[in-house]
Amino acid sequence: EAYRLLAMTYLATDHFDNARAAMNELLDLKPNFEATLRDPRQFVEMVERAKSGRVNIRVALASGVEESIFDAPAAMVVVTAEEIRQRGYTDLPELIMDLPGFDVIMANGTSYIFAYQRGYRTPFTQRTLLMFNNQVDNDLWTHEAVISRQYPISNIKRVEVLYGPASAIYGPNAFLGIINVITNDGSGVQNSDNQSDITMMTGTYNTTSIDIATRGNVEGVTYAGSVRIFRSDEPDFSQRFGFLRPELYAKKSIWGPILSQEQRNVPFGTYTDPSDDNGWMGSVSYKGVKMGFLKWVRREAYGPYYAADHVQNNAFWKKFGSHVYLKVEKKIAKKVKSKSVLLRRTSRAQGNWVEALPDWNPGKTDSSFVSFTQWHQINNSWLFKQNFEISLDKLLLMGGLKFERKELTKSYDIPGYYGAFSSSVSSNEPGPWGQGAGVGHSRDTSYTSPPPPSPDMPPNNLALTEDKGGFMQAILDADPFRFSGGIRFDTNSIYGSSINPRVSAIYKFSKRGALKLWYGEAFQEPPPLLLWGGFSGRAANEDLKPEKARNTELILMLQNNHVFSDFSLYFSRYDNVIKEEGENAGTRDIWGAEYKLKLTLPNFISNASNMTGYFNYTYTNAKSSIQFNHQSGVWEDGETDLGDIAPHKISAGLNLPVSAALNVNLRGNFVSRRKPYSRNALRGLGLELGRYYVLHGTVNYTYHGVTTTLKALNMTDNQFFHPGGEQADSGIDFANRSRGFRNSLIPQPGRTLMIKVALGF
Numbered sequence: 001e002a003y004r005l006l007a008m009t010y011l012a013t014d015h016f017d018n019a020r021a022a023m024n025e026l027l028d029l030k031p032n033f034e035a036t037l038r039d040p041r042q043f044v045e046m047v048e049r050a051k052s053g054r055v056n057i058r059v060a061l062a063s064g065v066e067e068s069i070f071d072a073p074a075a076m077v078v079v080t081a082e083e084i085r086q087r088g089y090t091d092l093p094e095l096i097m098d099l100p101g102f103d104v105i106m107a108n109g110t111s112y113i114f115a116y117q118r119g120y121r122t123p124f125t126q127r128t129l130l131m132f133n134n135q136v137d138n139d140l141w142t143h144e145a146v147i148s149r150q151y152p153i154s155n156i157k158r159v160e161v162l163y164g165p166a167s168a169i170y171g172p173n174a175f176l177g178i179i180n181v182i183t184n185d186g187s188g189v190q191n192s193d194n195q196s197d198i199t200m201m202t203g204t205y206n207t208t209s210i211d212i213a214t215r216g217n218v219e220g221v222t223y224a225g226s227v228r229i230f231r232s233d234e235p236d237f238s239q240r241f242g243f244l245r246p247e248l249y250a251k252k253s254i255w256g257p258i259l260s261q262e263q264r265n266v267p268f269g270t271y272t273d274p275s276d277d278n279g280w281m282g283s284v285s286y287k288g289v290k291m292g293f294l295k296w297v298r299r300e301a302y303g304p305y306y307a308a309d310h311v312q313n314n315a316f317w318k319k320f321g322s323h324v325y326l327k328v329e330k331k332i333a334k335k336v337k338s339k340s341v342l343l344r345r346t347s348r349a350q351g352n353w354v355e356a357l358p359d360w361n362p363g364k365t366d367s368s369f370v371s372f373t374q375w376h377q378i379n380n381s382w383l384f385k386q387n388f389e390i391s392l393d394k395l396l397l398m399g400g401l402k403f404e405r406k407e408l409t410k411s412y413d414i415p416g417y418y419g420a421f422s423s424s425v426s427s428n429e430p431g432p433w434g435q436g437a438g439v440g441h442s443r444d445t446s447y448t449s450p451p452p453p454s455p456d457m458p459p460n461n462l463a464l465t466e467d468k469g470g471f472m473q474a475i476l477d478a479d480p481f482r483f484s485g486g487i488r489f490d491t492n493s494i495y496g497s498s499i500n501p502r503v504s505a506i507y508k509f510s511k512r513g514a515l516k517l518w519y520g521e522a523f524q525e526p527p528p529l530l531l532w533g534g535f536s537g538r539a540a541n542e543d544l545k546p547e548k549a550r551n552t553e554l555i556l557m558l559q560n561n562h563v564f565s566d567f568s569l570y571f572s573r574y575d576n577v578i579k580e581e582g583e584n585a586g587t588r589d590i591w592g593a594e595y596k597l598k599l600t601l602p603n604f605i606s607n608a609s610n611m612t613g614y615f616n617y618t619y620t621n622a623k624s625s626i627q628f629n630h631q632s633g634v635w636e637d638g639e640t641d642l643g644d645i646a647p648h649k650i651s652a653g654l655n656l657p658v659s660a661a662l663n664v665n666l667r668g669n670f671v672s673r674r675k676p677y678s679r680n681a682l683r684g685l686g687l688e689l690g691r692y693y694v695l696h697g698t699v700n701y702t703y704h705g706v707t708t709t710l711k712a713l714n715m716t717d718n719q720f721f722h723p724g725g726e727q728a729d730s731g732i733d734f735a736n737r738s739r740g741f742r743n744s745l746i747p748q749p750g751r752t753l754m755i756k757v758a759l760g761f
Helices: 002-012 016-029 040-052 081-087 092-097 252-260 528-532
Strands: 075-080 102-106 113-117 128-132 156-163 177-183 193-203 207-218 221-232 275-286 289-300 317-333 336-358 368-391 395-409 439-441 462-478 481-492 496-510 513-524 547-560 563-575 588-601 611-629 634-641 648-657 662-671 692-703 706-713 721-723 745-747 752-760
Touching: 075 081, 075 563, 081 156, 081 648, 081 662, 081 692, 092 102, 092 113, 102 721, 252 336, 252 368, 252 439, 395 528
Parallel strands: 128 177
Antiparallel strands: 075 156, 102 113, 156 177, 193 207, 193 752, 207 221, 221 275, 275 289, 289 317, 317 336, 336 368, 368 395, 368 439, 395 462, 462 481, 481 496, 496 513, 513 547, 547 563, 563 588, 588 611, 611 634, 611 648, 648 662, 662 692, 692 706, 706 752, 721 745
């Protein structure tokens, strides 16, 4: 009975390796145990599935209801808590770098990574929804998914990743797909019990972190909470790229009196790139009522993202995110279920910007207009959603309504900066050089920073918007077919309305095989940053319209004994593309193929549990109808490769349990040659980024409830570059000043070593 309960617990929490071990013990002890079980047929099926490695993944993201991954009308990937532990992931970016269908750029700056899903390159990670427990966490002002090291990872139950547009269910901005992080909420804990764990990590670059998580159950009231504290000095890339050279940060003719200023008691003029991230989350549930929250603060410097003759990278940039929600689920009739959500969300950014803009006057191009300014934006949202489910014999009907009210910053609050909006000094104040109260010159003998912005955004710099929406969806099971169709209508007080349908047909030709065909549409809202956030040198356009996505996809899924295969072929058309300059311009056509494989193999070393592995291959062809002319400096009509998207990507991994206590994991990534983004200065030179691979290794050893993890990232110490973000306009003419602010190439970390200790009690 003890082994049976243990196995059932492991299955319920997706710890399949442990479940198999418990079931093997159970079979050895009592081969004819079936007659003693309360539900023998169901348990025997679980045993056989666990022994054979058969996949039985349940997901809820594709349709909004729990279903088998074979029934989900979309391409999906699920990463379980056990896989997170085996692979040694210590943060969410590491996990995303291993996902198929993502081109990940590690910027290591104020945006830690850019994750371009399915070949769609954007200035930031703006077209993929990031959700925690089904609540959106993207920034309200930029729409960026701020994916860095601030999120507690030890309390994650699983991560569901959906590929393709999903506005028919989720409304605005479910454009390329969704990453939904599902955390433990205490529901798997026995009554009057509590489970807690502490995870501590240290490693290269003076990196340290601590995660604390707890969950429990008191007379049906379940609760969970977790916290993370992360610190790192980050890699020193000052010798890895010409526009990161220390002499540029310290050059008097470029920076002048700025070099007498400092940030966090560190003078400007040297390469420093500290990170200081924190995150908290928690929930309490009772009989269908759940209250939860997420709050994080991300403080990181600019790293290798900007050229040293334009920006001092020691300035901190702070991003804040939080949401608090109340969710109520209950049956209001025998076959009718109600789901209500009330959500309060806040997004905020503030930080320092230290700039050297080359003097445009004749004879002074070796000097700069310099500034040390503080920036601020803050945004809030109230959201209410009401959904209903009606379960009939073979038909499930769903529908819902949404209302959201947002209070959004119009323009960055930047005192003294080139005529930008300011709450503390007049925007018309010319300053010593006629460019603003905070703009000096590198030939000045001294510099005085303007006062900081107000902590509260003035009402005349706020926009109030309203979003209303509703959807209907039907799912029909007509064995061996499953059909679903839905449509959604959304309207916004700024940019108008949008209608987005989705239809799918699934043919389950066996218990272990399914063929899916689906079509879906989505729309992406224009971000407030580009609607209103303009000033001298930065474009804004209040007439921006939403982008539109249309996706057609064919999916084949097969389970054959120890192998689970998933093949997707898709074509996507994107209209009204929003460029970084704040314009709707051109279209994009992207087609691709993805192959995902999971396998279970007999363990040739021990009988602890089976070996497991995965292999993902992605092919992407991304075309744009416009291209950047580097001679004239303007965009022109003409089809071209979008750039920054590798045609071929492979990720693979193998997990080997050496014993019940010792586990070894190897995983790696290969990225093929690729052209830079059309606007990247390297594109104008006809250059490409070379192929690269990285190999990572993790060893876990558990003794008396304490798990020690040794991890090496980039084990072979490969030296390679990622393409720059946004315009990526610096170029590589290191004998002269860079052509723009953003580096065209970003060096990547070499070998990184980490040790982690986790204690559960």
